[in-house]
Amino acid sequence: MRNKEQTYKQIMETAFTMFSEKGFDQTSLTHIASEIGISKPAIYYYFKSKDELIKTLFEMIVAEIQSITFIDLxxxxxxxxxxxxxxxxESAILRQEKDLKFNQLFNHYVLLSTRDDYYSEQLTKIQKDFLNIFENILTKAVHLNAIKEENIVIKSQLLALVFDNITTFILTDIKLDYKKIWREAVDSVLKGIEHDEQ
Amino acid sequence: MRNKEQTYKQIMETAFTMFSEKGFDQTSLTHIASEIGISKPAIYYYFKSKDELIKTLFEMIVAEIQSITFIDLxxxxxxxxxxxxxxxxESAILRQEKDLKFNQLFNHYVLLSTRDDYYSEQLTKIQKDFLNIFENILTKAVHLNAIKEENIVIKSQLLALVFDNITTFILTDIKLDYKKIWREAVDSVLKGIEHDEQ
Amino acid sequence: MRNKEQTYKQIMETAFTMFSEKGFDQTSLTHIASEIGISKPAIYYYFKSKDELIKTLFEMIVAEIQSITFIDLxxxxxxxxxxxxxxxxESAILRQEKDLKFNQLFNHYVLLSTRDDYYSEQLTKIQKDFLNIFENILTKAVHLNAIKEENIVIKSQLLALVFDNITTFILTDIKLDYKKIWREAVDSVLKGIEHDEQ
Amino acid sequence: MRNKEQTYKQIMETAFTMFSEKGFDQTSLTHIASEIGISKPAIYYYFKSKDELIKTLFEMIVAEIQSITFIDLxxxxxxxxxxxxxxxxESAILRQEKDLKFNQLFNHYVLLSTRDDYYSEQLTKIQKDFLNIFENILTKAVHLNAIKEENIVIKSQLLALVFDNITTFILTDIKLDYKKIWREAVDSVLKGIEHDEQ
DNA sequence: GATGAATGAGAATTCATTCAT
DNA sequence: GATGAATGAATTCTCATTCAT
Incomplete structure (x- = not known):
């Protein structure tokens, strides 16, 4: 009741957890408020509406994704x-295994994007950035003469798809050796286009 | 509209479309009923509850998935x-591009599975079946001496992940050459373990 | 619970009374419903929204006003x-003294019209119709040679204003002899323009 | 904004405007405060409650009405x-055309009076004062031998009703020549009771 | 087979108000 | 003098569900 920053943080964290577990529709502000132990209108003090809370959380997630997937070429x-x-x-797998909620929540935004243009646009951007990461790495590798310039756009898209789906599969109950799968993906894709010294 | 079977079918089809477009929470029985032009209680004549309608639809989808992904070894x-x-x-990509709703709806069930054990179990089974398909193909290929027995479990999982995520990506606005990506995946994975005569 | 027409009528009547007594904002659907002894959503079965209930009531009132102020020339x-x-x-005064609620409710619509174009337009129409009634009477009287054609537009507007305000004053606690006032208005206005035989 | 008197004045002025435009229920203290650029609780520093603000404003208006309608006999x-x-x-018409808000707000109090005895009593007093003005003028005129003592109570009430409703009609979209109407009213009422020299 | 009428529960949101600072 | 933070109560509205007919 005293600390503004703290209440705000609590709302964000609780929303993060509850939204990720039950989705946006199944999580009412009443739930969130009572979980935190504040009154419902208190949430409105910090967020103009439920939608705004959802959006703010999204922006936080997007920022986090961008910082996480940043690679210094x-x-x-x-x-x-x-x-x-x-x-x-491997670092993505590790993080995801530690914070299952993150990707779970992200998936809720993916579904939300099918009925809200804002999220649809934002997510498309993210996915494109994501595809670019691998393309940039392989392109640079070509310039460095580490690999041959052979089909690298398709190859990078393939890696992106594998990467992306690994983080999704981790959410399921299916325990696979995701690190090995990822290494296999990298190995398979580069096999044959690596230069000899590699 | 008089015919029992027909009404049932209409409910299922309309539910299929509306659920896939807006999700379960955002689709009310009122919407479905008025879309078909029947009364809301009429739905209760065919389905004990909304949950049961959702479940019946799921079972239909599961059956369809199983028939679709069946491969005669x-x-x-x-x-x-x-x-x-x-x-x-390629046939999966084709089908998916034609019937986006199918996978879209499937994704709703995936999210539903995070808060309902029934769906969680069912989906795990499906995913496992799915993983098995590729493992079975590669295993058989080994027996046929078409490829070497080298890491084939991981390789088949890798293919399954790519395959799965391609159908998901098709739903986004990002237009990639999914056929080429899939061929690249197959080529990359088999490269080096194919026998010479191949 | 059985009779559709009856429930509808009850809602309309209760809304009529409560809106006229407390205005639209101070009358909640909960109040109306509990006054009738039905549940809140029952009102929504008959009216899409509170606004629609308010509008339907308005249309009823407008129809009544038109039937009441109709004069066969x-x-x-x-x-x-x-x-x-x-x-x-005199007949308007009589009616108004019997049904104070009617004009009271009408006044709420007048205020509503300051923030809603629909009501604003409708009320302007009604007021104009109302002004026309007296103009038509006096014009006809001129044609009949009952009165001289002298300032009759202004005179008819004057009568309309008096007429209108009498019904409003009746709502206040001030008891005046409204019939006499009205006769005085008619007499004063016609005085001097009547033809001799009158 | 620092000055006590000034803030008080700003609250009164903003409340005046907003209440007149949207009525009491549709104007929240939040609206008023944010319009002025102060915090909501600041209003409570000056007024014990919203009701008290409404009442204070009413008293201001009443005082103004009394000063405006004062006539030196x-x-x-x-x-x-x-x-x-x-x-x-004519001076009332002029003033009203310049400050529509004033009468608009007054009308809100008229409606408020139907559910609050305080306003009901106050308004009755005002209306009576108002009726008296015209009665006093006509009575004095009789004493001055300007007009005959003939029905002057009813006549003065008639004038009061016309006068009152003119200011109300000005608020509507209907543009009439209110000055002419008023002159017609005065002429009609006095016609026949004026002494010859008049 | 189907529906008209109705409901209880719960959703988001707004508001006047309070109080420690 | 003024405010940041918070709340209880109320509002409109939606929904899944029921049941007599």
Whole structure:
């Protein structure tokens, strides 16, 4: 009741958890408020509407995704292409296994995007950025002479699809060795286009 | 509209369309009934509750998925492993591009599964079946001496993930050459483990 | 619970009374429903929204006003101009004294019209019709040679204003002899323009 | 904005405008506060409650009405009865055309009076004062031998009703020549009871 | 087979009001 | 003098569900 920042944070965190677990429609502000132990109108003090809360949370998530998937291409050199690629996937797998809620919530936004243009546009942007990451890595690798310029657009899209779906599969009850699968993906895709010294 | 079977069918079809477009929570029985031009209680004549309608629809979808993804391993021989794999993906891509609603609705069930054990269990089964398809193909290919026995479990899981995510990506606004991506996936995965005569 | 027409009528009547007594904002659907002894959603079965209930009631009132203020000009002849005018006012005064709620509710619509174009337009129409009634009577009287053609537009507007405000004043606690006032208005206005035989 | 008096004035002025435009129920303290640029609780520093703000504003209006409708009977003499009466109406019409908000707000209090005895009593008093003004003028005119003592109570009430409704009609979209109507009213009412020299 | 009429529960939102600071 | 933070109560409205007919 005293600390503004704290209440705000609590709302965001509780919303994050509840939305990720039950979706937007099944999570009422009454639920959120009573979970935190505040009154419903208190939420309205911080957010103009439920939609605004959902949107604010989305922006937070987007920012986080962008910071997480950021890769410094400067680090890339002829020798470490593969290990960088391994690492990108492995760190995502690790994070996802630790914070299942994150991707879960993200999926709710994906469905929300089918009925709301704002989310639809934003998500398309994110997905494109995401595809670009792998294309940029492979393109740079070509310039570095680490791999041959062969079908690299398609190959990078393939990697992106695998990467993306691994994080989704982790949400299911199916326990696979996702790290190995990712390494296999990287290996398979690069096999044959790596230069000899690699 | 008088005919029992017909009304039932109409309810199922309308539910299919509306659920896929707006999700379960955003589709009320009132909407469905008025879309068909029947009264709301009429739905209760055919389905005990909204949940039961959702479940019945799910069972229909599951049956359809199983019939669609069925592959007759008998057809497989040493020479056509790759083309069979190509075909599996391509026919799925074709179908999906024609009937976006199907996968869209499936995604709603995926999210529903996070808060309902019944769906969670069913979906896990489906995903496992799905993983098995590719494992069975590759295993058979090994027996047929078409490919070497090298990491084939992981490889088949990799193919399954790509296959699965292609159908999901088709739903987004991002237009990629999914057929090429799938061929690349098959090629990459089999590269190096194919026997010479292949 | 059984009779559709009855429930509808009850809602309309209760809304009529409560709206006229407390205005639209201070009358909640909960109030109306509990006054009738039905549930709140029952009202929604008959009216799409509170606004629609308000509008339906308005249309009823407008129809009633039109039927009440209708005057058959055919009845008018050179001898009865004054007595017809007396009668118009007296019957309105009588009705208003019997059904205070009616004009009270009408006043709420007048205020509503300041924030809703629909009501604003409708009310302007009604007021104009109303002004026309007196103009038509006086014009006809001129044709009948009952009165001289002298300032009759202004005179008819004057009568309309008096007529209108009498019904409003009746709502207040001030008891005046409204019939006498109305007769005085008619007499004053016609004085000097009546033809000799009148 | 720092100054106590000034903030008080701003609240009163903003309340005046907003209440007159949207009525009491549709004007929230939040609206008023944000319009002024102060916090909602600040209003509570000056007024115990919303009701008190409404009441204070009412008292201000009543005072203004009384000052506006005050007529110095001393000015009246046998020659200027009509011109004084013309003037009373014309200045009211002029003022009203300039400040529509005033009468609009007054109307809100009229409706409020139907559910609140305080306003009901106050308004009755005002209306009576108002009726008295015209009665006093005509009575004085009789004493001055300007007009005959004939039905002057009813006549003065008639004038009051016309006067009152003119200011109300100005609020509607109907543009009439209110000055002419008023003159017609005065002329009609006095016609026949004026003394010859008049 | 189907519906008209109705309901209880619960949703988002707004408001006047309070109080520690 | 003024406000940030919060609340209880109320509002409109929607929904899944029921049941007599």
């Amino acid at each position: 400067e680090e890339l050199d002829a020798k470490n292409v593969k290990s960088i690629l391994y690492q990108v996937g | 008998e057809e497989l021989d040493a020479k056509n492993v790759k083309s069979i794999l190509y075909q599996v993906g | 055919e009845e008018l002849d050179a001898k009865n101009v004054k007595s017809i005018l007396y009668q118009v006012g | 001393e000015e009246l003499d046998a020659k200027n009865v009509k011109s004084i009466l013309y003037q009373v109406g």
